[in-house]
Amino acid sequence: MAEEVLLRMTGISKEFPGVKALDDVHLDVEAGTVHALMGENGAGKSTLMKVLAGIYTADAGSININGVPITVPDSATALKLGISMIHQELSPVPAMMVAENIYLGREPLNRFGLVDKGLMIRKAQALFDKWQIDINPRATMSTLVVAQMQMVEIAKAISYDARLIVMDEPTSAISEREVAHLHRIIRSLRDSGVAIIYITHKMDEVFKIADFVTVFRDGRHVSTLPAGELDRQKLITLMVGRELTHLFPKEDIEIGDVVMSVRGLTRKGVIEDISFDLRRGEILGLAGLMGAGRTEVLEAIFGVTKTDAGTITVNGKQLTIGSPADAIKAGMGLLTEDRKKTGIMGVLSVRDNMSIANLDRFSPNGILRKGQINAACEAQRTALALKTPSLAQVIKNLSGGNQQKVLVSRWLLTLPDVLMIDEPTRGIDVGAKSEIHRLMSGLAKEGKAILMVSSEMPEILGMSDRVLVMSGGRITAEFSRAEATQERVLEAATVVAPAA
Amino acid sequence: MTAAAPASSGRVSREAITSFLRKYLIVFIFLGMCVLLAIFTPNNSFLKPQNLINIVRQITVTGLLALGVMLCIIALGIDLSLGSVLGFAAVVSASLVQQPGWKEALWPNLPQLPAIVAVFAGLGVGLALGSVNGGLIAVFKIPPFIATLGMMTIARGFAYIYSNGRPVSTLNPDFLWIGGGDILGIPVPIIIFGIAILLMHMMLNFTRFGRHIYAIGGNETAARVSGVNIGRTKVGIYAISGLMAGLGGIVITARTQSATPALGMGYELDAIAAAVIGGTSFAGGIGTVWGTVVGALIIGVMRNGMDLLNVSPFYQQVVQGIVIIVAIIIDERKNR
Numbered sequence: 001m002a003e004e005v006l007l008r009m010t011g012i013s014k015e016f017p018g019v020k021a022l023d024d025v026h027l028d029v030e031a032g033t034v035h036a037l038m039g040e041n042g043a044g045k046s047t048l049m050k051v052l053a054g055i056y057t058a059d060a061g062s063i064n065i066n067g068v069p070i071t072v073p074d075s076a077t078a079l080k081l082g083i084s085m086i087h088q089e090l091s092p093v094p095a096m097m098v099a100e101n102i103y104l105g106r107e108p109l110n111r112f113g114l115v116d117k118g119l120m121i122r123k124a125q126a127l128f129d130k131w132q133i134d135i136n137p138r139a140t141m142s143t144l145v146v147a148q149m150q151m152v153e154i155a156k157a158i159s160y161d162a163r164l165i166v167m168d169e170p171t172s173a174i175s176e177r178e179v180a181h182l183h184r185i186i187r188s189l190r191d192s193g194v195a196i197i198y199i200t201h202k203m204d205e206v207f208k209i210a211d212f213v214t215v216f217r218d219g220r221h222v223s224t225l226p227a228g229e230l231d232r233q234k235l236i237t238l239m240v241g242r243e244l245t246h247l248f249p250k251e252d253i254e255i256g257d258v259v260m261s262v263r264g265l266t267r268k269g270v271i272e273d274i275s276f277d278l279r280r281g282e283i284l285g286l287a288g289l290m291g292a293g294r295t296e297v298l299e300a301i302f303g304v305t306k307t308d309a310g311t312i313t314v315n316g317k318q319l320t321i322g323s324p325a326d327a328i329k330a331g332m333g334l335l336t337e338d339r340k341k342t343g344i345m346g347v348l349s350v351r352d353n354m355s356i357a358n359l360d361r362f363s364p365n366g367i368l369r370k371g372q373i374n375a376a377c378e379a380q381r382t383a384l385a386l387k388t389p390s391l392a393q394v395i396k397n398l399s400g401g402n403q404q405k406v407l408v409s410r411w412l413l414t415l416p417d418v419l420m421i422d423e424p425t426r427g428i429d430v431g432a433k434s435e436i437h438r439l440m441s442g443l444a445k446e447g448k449a450i451l452m453v454s455s456e457m458p459e460i461l462g463m464s465d466r467v468l469v470m471s472g473g474r475i476t477a478e479f480s481r482a483e484a485t486q487e488r489v490l491e492a493a494t495v496v497a498p499a500a
Numbered sequence: 501m502t503a504a505a506p507a508s509s510g511r512v513s514r515e516a517i518t519s520f521l522r523k524y525l526i527v528f529i530f531l532g533m534c535v536l537l538a539i540f541t542p543n544n545s546f547l548k549p550q551n552l553i554n555i556v557r558q559i560t561v562t563g564l565l566a567l568g569v570m571l572c573i574i575a576l577g578i579d580l581s582l583g584s585v586l587g588f589a590a591v592v593s594a595s596l597v598q599q600p601g602w603k604e605a606l607w608p609n610l611p612q613l614p615a616i617v618a619v620f621a622g623l624g625v626g627l628a629l630g631s632v633n634g635g636l637i638a639v640f641k642i643p644p645f646i647a648t649l650g651m652m653t654i655a656r657g658f659a660y661i662y663s664n665g666r667p668v669s670t671l672n673p674d675f676l677w678i679g680g681g682d683i684l685g686i687p688v689p690i691i692i693f694g695i696a697i698l699l700m701h702m703m704l705n706f707t708r709f710g711r712h713i714y715a716i717g718g719n720e721t722a723a724r725v726s727g728v729n730i731g732r733t734k735v736g737i738y739a740i741s742g743l744m745a746g747l748g749g750i751v752i753t754a755r756t757q758s759a760t761p762a763l764g765m766g767y768e769l770d771a772i773a774a775a776v777i778g779g780t781s782f783a784g785g786i787g788t789v790w791g792t793v794v795g796a797l798i799i800g801v802m803r804n805g806m807d808l809l810n811v812s813p814f815y816q817q818v819v820q821g822i823v824i825i826v827a828i829i830i831d832e833r834k835n836r
Contacts, residue, residue, distance in 0.1 A: 304725060325727040336725055345718025347785040356715050357726035363708040370706070410726065 005067075006031040006195045007052075007164055012061030014047055021047040022058070023219045029164065029212075034186060034196045036206045036227070039216035039239055043429075045199050048216075049166045053085040054078040065163075082163035086153050086170050094142035099124035101141050102156045127159050131185050145291055147174040154182060158189065165189065166197045169427065171205060175289035175455070176490065183209050201427065202456070203232055215239055239430055250441045250463045256280030259449040260332075260418045262301060265310030270296045271473045274310070278418060283440060283450045285464030287457075288493045293473040294453040295337050298420045302327045302334040314418060328357060333411030337422035337453070339400065343407050346396040350388050351377050353395045353406050358413040380409035384439065401432020408439060419443065420451045425459065437463060457486050469493050525830065526779055526791060530798050537805040545808050553687065557755075559800035560693040561586075561748045563793060565771035566778075567700050568744030570792045571737045573775055575716040576784035577637065577644035579738065581651035582745045582771055585629045586764035588659040590749035593622030594668040594759035597675040606668055615675040622750040623743060629655055630742015634735030648738075652768075659761035669758035679754030689751050696747065701789040713737060717784030773820070774799055777827040798823070 007029040014022040022044045029035045037045040050056045052063065054072035063070050065081060072078050078085070092101055099121045100107070108123065110116040124137035133151050141149065150173050157165050167186075171179045186196055186209055198210060206213060206227065213230055215222040215238040222238055230238075258277045265274040271293045278284050286294045299305045301312055303321035312319050314330050321327050324334070336342040345353055354377050355362060362373050377391050384405045388398055395403055404425070411419055424440065425433040440463065444450055454460050460467055467484045469477040469492035477492030521528070537546040545551060565582045572579045596618040598605040629651060636647040681688045704710035712733045715723035724730050748767070753759040778795025780787030802823065806816045 302725070323727075323729075324725050325729060328727040334725060336722075342719070342721045342725055345715055345722050345785060347781070347783070348714055348718040352711060352714060352718070356711065356723065356728065359708045359711055360727070366708050368706050368708060368711065 004031045005029070006065065008064040008067075009048070009052065010062055010064075012048060012051060012058045012063075014051060014056060014058050021219050022051070025061070025216070025219070025221045027214060027221070028224070029195050029197060031163070031195050032190055032193045033211040034190050034198055034209050036210035036213045037197060037199045037216065038203075038206065038213055038235060039222075039429075043216035043239075044219040045216055046168055047219075049085065049168060049197065049199065052078065052083060053166065079160055079162070082161075083166065084157045084160040084162035084164075085166040085168065086157045087168055090146075090149050090153055090173075092141045092149050092152070094140075096141055097121075097137065098135060098139050098141060098144070098152055099137040101152060102127070102137075102159055124155075127155055131155060131158065132181070147178055147291065150174050151178065151181075154185070158185070162194065164195045164197065166199075168199045169201065170198075171200065171202065175291070177289060177494070179205065201429070203235060206235070207232075236430060250283060250437070250465070251445060253281050253445050255282045255465060256447065259315060260451075261311075261313040263311045263313075265297065265300055265312070266308050267296065267300050267305060268308050269473075271300060274300075274475060276468060276475070276478075278449045278451055280417075280447050280449055281444050282465045283444050283452055283463050285460045285467040286451060286453045286470060287460045287467055287489050288470035289455075292470040292493065294470050295422055296473075297470070298334055298422055298451070298453060302332060302420065304334070328414055328416075331415075331417040333357070333414055333416035333419045335407050335411055335419070335421045335424070337426070339403055339407065339427070344395050344403050347394060349392050350381075350386075350395050350398070350406055351391040354380060354391075354409045355413065357410050361414075376413055377409070380412060384409060385435070399429070399432070401428040401435070404428055404432065404436060405439075408436070412443075416448065418449045418451065420453075422453045423455060424452060425454075425456070457489065460484070460489065461486065526777070526794050526798070526827075530794050530801070533798065533801055533805070537801065537808070541805065541808045546805060551804065551808075553690070555797070555800045555804045556690050556693075557687050558804070559774075559796045560689040561752045562767065562770045562774055562799065563693055563796040564696055564744045564748040564751070565767055566774035566792050566796050567696060567789065568741035569768065569771045570775040570778075570780050570787050570789070571704075571713060572644060572741055573717075573772070573780045573782060574785065574787040575713050575734065575737050576720070577734070577737070578648060578772070579630075579633065579741045580645065580648040580768050581629065581633060581655055582741065582748075583764035583767035583769075584652045584655035584659065585626055585742050585745035586749040586752070586767060587759075587761055588629070588655045588662065588749075589622040589625040589746040590753045590759035590763045591659050591663040591668050591761055592625050593618045593746075593750050594671055594675075594753045595663070596621055597672040598668065599670045599672065602670050605670070606663065612672065615672060615678070618675055619678070619750055622753075623746045626742040626744070626746020626749070627739055628742070630739040630745070631735060633742065634738030637738065638731035638734040644738075656761070656765075659763075663759075663761045665761060667758050667760040671753070671757060676754050676757055679751060679756070689755060692747070692751060696744070697789055697793055704789060709733065709736060714785055717786070719785075770799065773824050776824060776831075779831060781831060782828075795827075 005028050009025070009027045012022050012025045025044065025048055027048065039045050047056065051058045052072065054074045054077055057073070063072065070081060072081065093104065102124050103120050107115045108119045121137050128135060128137060133155055135144070135148055135151060144152065150170065154170060170182060174182070190196060200206060210227040212224060213227050213235065214224040215235070217239065256279055259280050260278040263275045266272055274297055276284070286297065288294050296305070300307045303323045303326055312321060314332065319326070319330050321330065351373065355373050362369055374391070380386070381388070381391065386405050387402050395406060398406070421440070425436050428436070440450060452463060461484055464484070465481050467479045467489060468475050469489055471493050479488060538544070565586065569579045569582060595606040596610070596613050597615055600610065600612045602608070633648050633651050636642045637644050678688055683691055704713065712723065712728050715726070715728055716730060716733060720730060749764065752763065774796035775787065775792045776795065777798055778791035778793065780792060799820065802820065803816060806819065
């Protein structure tokens with residue numbers, strides 16, 4: 001079965017204004033295999049898949065399925081041809097039921113031509129039962145957490161009975177346990193002859209799940225190899241075209257005095273009795289599975305959400321924080337988890353995005369000191385090697401890594417003592433990732449205290465001087481850098497803590 | 501997945517030109533309209549200085565309202581109450597400067613007040629009602645569309661109640677100077693409009709408040725996490741929008757020498773059209789003062805031109821509707 005070429009894409013090119021996104025790219029995918037697409041952001045993986053799914057039209061090239069040339073003018077045609085896709089960005093209809101989301105646009109009808117909700121729910125339930133997904137098909141989509149929504153999206157893609165399923169970073173929002181679940185589903189699909197194209201930034205997953213790996217770089221096909229012939233270092237080399245010396249370069253430095261003390265921080269039903277100290281020059285990692293309450297801790301400290309109990313002391317002064325503005329004044333910064341939703345202001349310029357948190361200081365009497373803003377932003381641009389044609393560039397035109405740098409700069413401009421970073425490198429490419437890590441390390445060296453939430457184990461282990469593990473809204477373990485191992489952290493993260 | 505533009509010099513310069521053309525597309529369209537009208541209007545009537553001044557004078561009120569609603573749209577809101585607030589501000593303002601001793605006056609026993617009192621009263625009405633809009637939106641989290649829809653009816657009701665449903669006329673010459681006078685040959689309404697444009701431009705581009713407006717439209721959550729006081733900024737936005745309506749009410753009353761409680765009905769729609777034609781994006785975060793002014797000019801020139809070409813007013817409405825829709829389509833494509 002594994003010898004049969006199901007999908008053959010040849011000579012695919014696609015140009016966007018100013019960017020050659022795909023340049024004469026080819027890809028063969030055999031039935032009954034898992035084929036990983038790897039490459040830095042902007043390498044062309046998602047673009048190629050969007051061509052396949054009928055979202056973009058290629059400028060040149062041909063697509064064959066089972067040797068038959070096809071054209072894919074739109075997504076409906078792609079589905080008819082047996083190609084379904086899980087997109088990087090979820091697009092649920094929040095007010096509808098889970099079942100309605102799954103059968104959106106192909107609702108089962110009764111004999112009067114009306115939607116048969118009962119049948120739809122039964123079909124969804126059967127689908128969930130088959131794949132052991134524990135979600136109520138009657139639940140309203142908006143009541144689900146992101147990880148559950150992602151599972152619904154996966155179930156939806158499977159429900160088309162496709163021959164080829166494209167998964168574009170399906171695990172970026174789900175925890176390790178759900179990743180394992182997804183991988184079981186993928187293996188079972190593969191064994192039944194379905195081809196899976198799997199796009200991810202997480203290398204561990206590739207070696208766990210993929211049969212073949214194709215690497216793209218700068219819109220070109222670099223190589224296709226059986227996964228068995230690759231290892232981590234080789235793969236990284238292929239992706240970036242250069243040797244990466246340090247993936248996680250947190251330097252050992254003298255840890256200073258306590259900058260921030262959190263005691264008994266509680267938000268009922270979400271986080272319970274959170275206490276810890278954060279020291280100058282330290283990177284404190286906050287590990288845990290999705291939904292453990294890590295992000296909620298940062299939001300509570302920063303005044304994004306209200307708390308029911310607890311105290312926060314910064315530089316010896318106990319604070320009353322009612323809003324993020326108070327937290328900023330007290331010397332804190334918060335780089336949020338979801339860059340697009342809560343981080344960047346997409347249509348505004350790099351300069352506006354960078355300066356927004358520090359406008360109070362840039363305009364003491366309400367009038368902007370434009371020269372000062374420009375100078376400060378230029379300095380950041382140089383210091384962080386930000387790749388942008390100008391500070392006036394609209395931020396959404398930058399790559400994910402560069403957007404993240406702008407957000408780091410946003411907080412550096414406020415000269416914080418405490419910098420909280422939620423998922424510092426989510427969805428950004430390997431090169432930018434290591435730059436962000438080097439940057440964080442440098443900040444710690446300058447004496448900043450960093451509280452980092454990360455779902456990537458290597459990042460937690462590599463970057464943290466100390467690791468706190470959370471589960472069920474509580475802190476379940478604390479490890480020094482030397483003590484922390486993958487097994488220990490994972491064990492503490494899966495401790496069933498009494499519900500917060 | 502979008503990468504920054506590569507640094508190939510030939511490509512960059514071509515891009516710079518394209519982006520320049522895109523940015524100022526609306527200006528070229530406006531100039532194109534003017535050229536066509538200059539060629540096709542009989543007796544060169546379009547280009548006569550008096551006609552051009554008329555156009556600008558006619559758009560001042562729409563333009564003032566458009567500047568106000570532009571702020572709301574940039575911050576992902578809307579102000580539907582502008583026309584009604586204008587009407588209420590107009591009758592209040594006019595009632596304070598009716599000729600003393602005139603028996604039909606709203607306040608027959610009122611002594612002659614300086615015109616400035618009426619001006620402040622009109623502005624005060626606009627500011628107050630706008631602040632209420634902002635409060636409803638910021639404190640009670642009512643969607644701007646609904647809050648200002650309610651205010652649209654309420655303010656119109658106030659205008660009728662206050663004036664007993666009658667026109668307020670026979671006004672002091674001092675006050676009428678605002679609408680009919682001139683300084684060095686430039687009509688006062690145009691001067692007022694010019695000052696409003698300048699102040700608004702400075703506020704949006706040179707103050708912290710202005711940056712906060714764009715930030716809210718760009719991403720309200722991100723703005724909040726960055727320390728922007730969302731509530732205070734929103735109250736400010738709607739207060740200024742109301743203030744512009746008050747100012748518009750004063751100008752139009754002084755120009756037409758009378759205020760009726762029905763004054764300004766539907767004006768908010770022209771204002772929204774001007775802002776949108778001028779490139780203010782309903783997706784938030786995008787909009788410029790100069791764009792909005794050009795948008796208002798386009799509406800003015802279009803109407804004037806069609807008058808000169810003897811196009812029936814019935815057809816004029818259809819054309820204006822088409823222009824609004826085409827403007828949105830262009831905007832959509834530009835931002836893709």
